[in-house]
Amino acid sequence: MLILVGSLLPAHGSTLTIEITQGAEGALPIAVVPFAWRGDAGSPPPHAVGDVIAADLRRSGRFKPLPPNEMLARPSRGEEVDFRDWRALNVENLVIGEISPNGPGGYLVKFYLYDVFRGEQITGYSMPTTARDLRATAHSIADIIYETLTGQPGAFATRIAYVTSERAGKGSEKVELRIADADGYNPQAIVSSKEPIMSPAWSPDGRKLAYVSFEKAQPSVWVQEVFTGKREKITSFKGINGAPAWSPDGRFLALTLSKDGNPDIFVMDMARRSLRPITRHWSIDTEPSWAPDGKSLVFTSDRGGSPQIYQVSVNGGEPSRVSFDGKYNARASYAPNGKILTMVTRVDGQYRIATLDLETREFRVMSTGRLDESPSFAPNGSMIIYATRVNDKGVLAAVSTDGRVQQSLRIQEGDVREPVWSPFHQQERNR
């Protein structure tokens, strides 16, 4: 009696196929070797470029940089690299670099990115820069590494805007609207006032900031050019003028105005300066935010009894409710891919940052504070910046969109609130 032979024996000549279905998910192990300084040992560069790059990559949640004290070698040139040193540590990618003096006050930064297990270089650049722009160069390198290895653009060379307030003696406050690097360094004040400043919003070309100022004891919406400081008052109707939000093409500004009796959403055509109401309801409608396709907005409304997120077409019409988890959801904004919203939600009496996936309806609470607010997506959608309170002081924190990594940003002086992340287009720096 013949028995058929099992089917694992392929016919002569065909290839063996093996299916792999299990594995681990996690941040990519990478080693950023501290860059070598080729100049005078007594006057090193003002920033440790390798540290800035490693911190950026770690903050994104996609990378796990190896601490320098665990490195078996510190190569700074291609010929010094022995891949065995890095395979032994299970590091998949290696970054090495060097900085040399380049004229008075100038530096030349070279870096190389390697694939450790393939044993080859992936890319390398030589970047002239200055002491002032050294951090920006480091952020650009982090962007290149991020994009090469993840396929998505990096957002490390972007900026954030936020509001700080400090006691200024005699019971008065000093309030400032500041711009800083996305990691919190290099803060610069662009507006300074004794009265509150609120709701900063970047224009899509990154050259203007809209905000609400209470100067002259009345809230009004202003638009200010970031690089020249020129500012212009946009609205100052009776009552509330607040929550400015730029449309994705920069031609319109959504606003909350209560001039008609109760707070409603309006859209202003910036060229013609004409206003159009989007919502008309006796409830409070505020905090508008545009969808990336510019066709609809989300906003906060308490028309259902307590604050929830609603969506409305840019042409007006009946808004539909979007948030159903919990009794309080507010201050929503879109991720750049239009598929996720971030918002403030209330859980057990505590205000936390959450994300809502609009396709799967998955609602995830991302932060753990008591009074977290003002979430804002990075322009590549990989991180969310927000304000939280530490020791009763407002500070900024960032969480990666997958929830893996949380970090406090360098703590500024005073109370810090309302962070907003700039878009990609920034023309000030030289790359």
Add this chain to the structure above:
Amino acid sequence: MFSVLRRNPVALGLAVLLHVALAVFLALEVDWRDKIKPIGADVVVVQARLVDQRELDAAVSQRKASERAEAQKIAAAKRAEREEAEVLKKRRAEEKRKLAELEQKKEQRKVAEAKKKVEAEKVRLAEVKRKEEEKKKQEAEKKRQVELEKKQKLEEQKRKDEEEARAKAAAEAKAKKEAEAKKKAEAKRKAEAEKKRKAEAKARADREAREAELAAQFAAEQDASETARVVALIRAKVERSWLRPPGTGELGLRCTVRVRLGGNGSVLLVNVVKSSGNSAFDRSVEAAVRKADPLPMPKSKRLAARFRDIEFVFEPGN
């Protein structure tokens, strides 16, 4: 000043003496203080306690009660003693009685034993007599038997001789017949042997063919199980080495890579033949294969040849 001193020599002397004495005492570091002895082991420290009147009363009454109890105990003890003596006396009387009984019993037993011995002797003698008579009878019988046998043997012998002669004649006739039959049978046997040999040869051939088939099957099954074993090892090693970007496990991604291996399982080439569309995912797939270098290989070179080119399909969660 010196005139004053000269006029009062005694005072001067005393003063000088005093100062000298002081200096001496200072130099010798004489300690003028009372030596206070520290409390040591030679001192008995009384652990005193404040006594409460109630406590005292309680103690007194307790003491009285305990004394009463004591007296009662003594009386009870005396009573117990007396009772014990009684019990002892009784017991001793009992023992005496028992001893007398035992003695009596012993005497009775002795008498009975003597009687038994006499009886036994009588029986033994009767037995011996019986045995002798038995023996005599048996010997007479034996003699008779021997005579009978002798007679039978003689008759037997006569019969045998007659038979032999008869048998011989018959045998000769038979032999002739048999010789002929044998010849015939021989011929037949040869023919049959020939047939059998042919059949056996065929059967052997069949069996060998069958065995070869089984061996091939067995080898194939061995191959299959060895292949499955090595595939499982490879899969485990690659899966252990696969670290993919966060969140990519639930996107339905699928990436196929073609891997060329050296004879000892070393990874020579990795090529993505079907991308997942996510470059970071594809990268992680290639890295997984390279990190798993060298891949396990089958022991036999023949099977290893099938493992030189492997296609891996990475698809999370299926």
